[in-house]
Amino acid sequence: MAAPIAASCTGLLRAALPRALSARFFGALGFSRQPTLLTTNVTPLVQQVAGFKVRQLPKRRCHYCYFVRVNGRLHVECSKHGRHKQREPFNAKLLW
Structure with a gap:
């Protein structure tokens, strides 16, 4: 069930970036292909801290x-x- 969702998200990401821009950008960074939404690292915006x-x-x-x-x-x-x-x-x- 996760595969169709991932495929549709990847398609949306590729459709949002122009082909020439994305190839030049990701090629300059050394990526062989565009990252998908599942492979990108998301850092938390808020660091949790324990109270007293x-x-x-x-x-x-x-x-x-x-x-x-x-x-x-x-x-x-x-x-x-x-x-x-x-x-x-x-x-x-x-x-x-």
């Missing part, structure tokens, strides 16, 4: 971790592993 884990008692997980006090709460930051980030929960009594 909320712990009652944050602990250092490696020797790169260090403690930081932010707005009265204890945070653990790590210069090597971003997944080690932790923080204390909010104290609801202090918020109101």
Whole structure:
């Protein structure tokens, strides 16, 4: 089922580019044929980043971790592993 979709997408790509332009462009880059939509690499636009884990008692997980006090709460930051980030929960009594 994927083959007809890929064939139609390839046909659309070839129809969009003029033949002389595409041959000269792809030949100059060293491609033997035009890339299809399935072979092109798509990079993500947004890099996912893990947030803080909320712990009652944050602990250092490696020797790169260090403690930081932010707005009265204890945070653990790590210069090597971003997944080690932790923080204390909010104290609801202090918020109101």
